[in-house]
Amino acid sequence: MKADDKLFGIMPVIGLGTWEMTGNICIGGVASALNLGYRHIDTAQIYGNEKEVGKGIRQSEVKREEIFLTTKVATFNLTPAGINRTVPESLERLATSYVDLLLIHWPTGSMVLEDCLETMFGLKEKGLVKHVGVSNFDPGLFTKAMSIGPVLTNQVKFTPWHKEFENLAVARAKDRIITAYSPLARGGIVNDKTLGKIGSKYGKSASQVTLRWLIQLGNVSVIPKASGKRHQEEDIDIFDFELTPEEMESIKKIRRLLH
Numbered sequence: 001m002k003a004d005d006k007l008f009g010i011m012p013v014i015g016l017g018t019w020e021m022t023g024n025i026c027i028g029g030v031a032s033a034l035n036l037g038y039r040h041i042d043t044a045q046i047y048g049n050e051k052e053v054g055k056g057i058r059q060s061e062v063k064r065e066e067i068f069l070t071t072k073v074a075t076f077n078l079t080p081a082g083i084n085r086t087v088p089e090s091l092e093r094l095a096t097s098y099v100d101l102l103l104i105h106w107p108t109g110s111m112v113l114e115d116c117l118e119t120m121f122g123l124k125e126k127g128l129v130k131h132v133g134v135s136n137f138d139p140g141l142f143t144k145a146m147s148i149g150p151v152l153t154n155q156v157k158f159t160p161w162h163k164e165f166e167n168l169a170v171a172r173a174k175d176r177i178i179t180a181y182s183p184l185a186r187g188g189i190v191n192d193k194t195l196g197k198i199g200s201k202y203g204k205s206a207s208q209v210t211l212r213w214l215i216q217l218g219n220v221s222v223i224p225k226a227s228g229k230r231h232q233e234e235d236i237d238i239f240d241f242e243l244t245p246e247e248m249e250s251i252k253k254i255r256r257l258l259h
C-alpha cells in the first residue's frame with residue numbers, strides 16, 4: 001500500500017484533516033502536506049477555512065486534478081435550496097470548479113434525507129461534485145442513505161479507543177468506504193502505552209500504529225489533522241510496515257472509557 005493508493009480507485013487511503021486550521025497555518029499546512037505526498041484534503045463549510053484550503057492547494061506543487069478534495073454541507077444548510085445555494089459558494093471559496101466529495105456533515109431531525117441526497121446527486125450530474133457521502137450517520141441511517149443512491153462513504157470518528165465496526169461492516173457489505181475522522185483521538189492516542197509498545201517493534205509511534213491499523217482494516221481511509229510538516233511526515237510514514245493479525249486483534253481489544 002502507498003499514500004496515493006485509492007480505495008475503489010477513488011479515495012486515497014490517507015488525507016489531511018483541516019478542522020481548526022486557519023489563516024497562514026492552513027495555507028502552509030495544506031501546501032506542505034501535498035508536497036509531502038498527501039493527495040486527499042478534508043474541509044467543511046463550518047470550518048471557515050475553505051478559502052485558505054484553496055490557497056494551500058494553489059501554493060503547492062500538486063495539480064488540482066491529482067487531489068481528492070472533500071467539503072461538507074453544514075447542518076443549517078441541509079435543505080435543497082440551502083445545498084444548491086451554498087455548494088457553489090464553497091467552490092468559489094475553494095477556487096475550484098468541483099469537489100471530489102460532498103458530505104452531509106451531520107444528520108439533523110429537520111433534514112429530509114431523500115431531498116438532501118437527491119439535491120446532491122443533482123450537483124453531481126451538473127459536474128460540481130464527483131461523489132456524494134454522509135458523515136456521523138449511525139449504521140441504520142447509513143444503510144438508508146445508501147438505499148437512496150450512490151453514497152460513497154460515511155465519515156465517522158474511528159480510533160482504537162472509539163470503534164465503528166458496525167458501520168464498517170455496513171460499508172464493506174456494499175463496497176463502500178468508512179472515512180475515519182479524529183483518528184488520533186484529537187492527539188490523545190499518541191500516549192497510548194499498548195500502541196506505543198506495538199510500534200517499538202517497528203520503530204513506529206503510537207500515532208503511526210493507529211493510522212496503520214485503521215487502513216489495514218480495509219475499506220477505511222484516515223484523515224489525521226497535522227498543522228506542521230513534522231507531524232505530517234510522521235503520519236504519512238505508515239506504508240513500510242505491516243501489523244500482524246495478532247497485533248490487529250489486540251488493538252481491536254483496547255478499551256478506553258473516555259472518547
Ligand code: NAP
Pocket residue numbers: 016017018019020042043105106135136155156180181182183184185186187188190207223224225226227228231232234235
Ligand atoms: P486528530 O486528527 O485525531 O488529531 C489532531 C491532533 O493530533 C492535533 O492536535 C495534531 O497536532 C496532533 N497530531 C497529529 N499528528 C501527530 C503526531 N504524529 N504526533 C503527535 N500529535 C499529532 O483530530 P481531528 O482534527 O479532530 O480529526 C481529523 C480531521 O477529521 C479533522 O481535522 C477534520 O477534517 C475531520 N473531522 C470531521 C468531523 C465530522 O464531523 N465529520 C469531526 C471531527 C473531525 P498538530 O496540529 O500540532 O500537528
